[in-house]
Amino acid sequence: MDPYGLRRVVSPRGVLPQRADVLDPRLPPGEDELILDVEALNVDSASFRQIEGAAGGDPDRIGAEIARLVAARGKLHNPVTGSGGMLIGRVRQVGPGHPAAGRLRPGDRLATLVSLTLTPLLLTRIDAVRKEIDRVECQGTAILFATGLWALLPEDLPERLALAALDVCGAPALVARHVRPGQKVLVLGAGKSGALVCAQARASLDGRGLVVGADRSAAALEVLAQLELCHRVVEVDATDALGTMERTRQAGGPFDLVVNCASVAGTEMASILSVRDGGTVIFFSMATSFTAAALGAEGVGKDATLLVGNGYVPGHAELTLDLLRRLPRLRALFEQRYVR
């Protein structure tokens, strides 16, 4: 058994697949591997923009560059941005030692929830490059290790809607784990993950407590308020720590839980100053600096639990898709924003 896929690493030997320069997607399937027929790559937006820029925006050249990268590395791992994306495919074969043996069948359609930067990939054809949604329709083979996360694509939700939500499904699942009725919750960043987090926080409060949404965009806040995803909204620039603390205090702070879903750097202290002593901050944002958060909390004498937003929480995909099913107005927001 090889749960982390070390046998697929060509160079440098001994590192995990994500750190590897080159993977081998051609080996015969391992006992505990899941083999997929690839239909499409959902390229990480930072990576897609970089490749698009280098290719002068020409779809054929974008496709050729992606094919070249995958052929060279055995995975889609953009060396400039360091990022990958996720893929959609159908199950071709489930190794008898894979944890999904017996649950998945050939032909099942799923999305991978682990990065393409660690997924062995062999492309045989690029069919289309869809620049407006950072997507490459293609054919090939991908491999998931026993530890590789996946989600079956639901039949009752449009694929792009499901993918948009699955991209950030760890955030509402973390909130479900940490929010208790009666608490006060601040959500910094009212975008995709922020909207799901607000919705889950309201559900977890079960009618007792407060959810405040904060963002620099008045338009995004207006939508949250209209959809009643939170009780109050407040316009802040989360890179302005003191200003954010002041404005969120007026909206009901300090908070038991702050969830940072803002997409820019430099928002650690706004989170830390807005949480109460003994409270918790979940840093879901990838722009979070561990140093800024840890030293910053120490520097202001704030006794708070600082959590790195692990993208994986057991049951995260189903919890998030269920939110969309249960809240038609949230679903409508996602359809309007992300289904094109």
Ligand SMILES: NC(=O)c1ccc[n+]([C@@H]2O[C@H](COP(=O)([O-])OP(=O)(O)OC[C@H]3O[C@@H](n4cnc5c(N)ncnc54)[C@H](OP(=O)(O)O)[C@@H]3O)[C@@H](O)[C@H]2O)c1
């Ligand atoms: N931990 C994980 O596993 C994981 C998984 C997926 C994504 N992420 C990360 O989670 C973060 C959020 O993702 P997302 O998809 O929700 O992004 P998103 O839809 O772009 O939402 C981010 C929100 O933050 C707002 N914002 C930006 N700068 C701000 C500021 N200075 N003050 C207040 N609000 C500000 C944005 O407003 P504007 O629209 O005006 O810019 C936007 O509304 C990203 O860093 C992403 O990489 C983490």
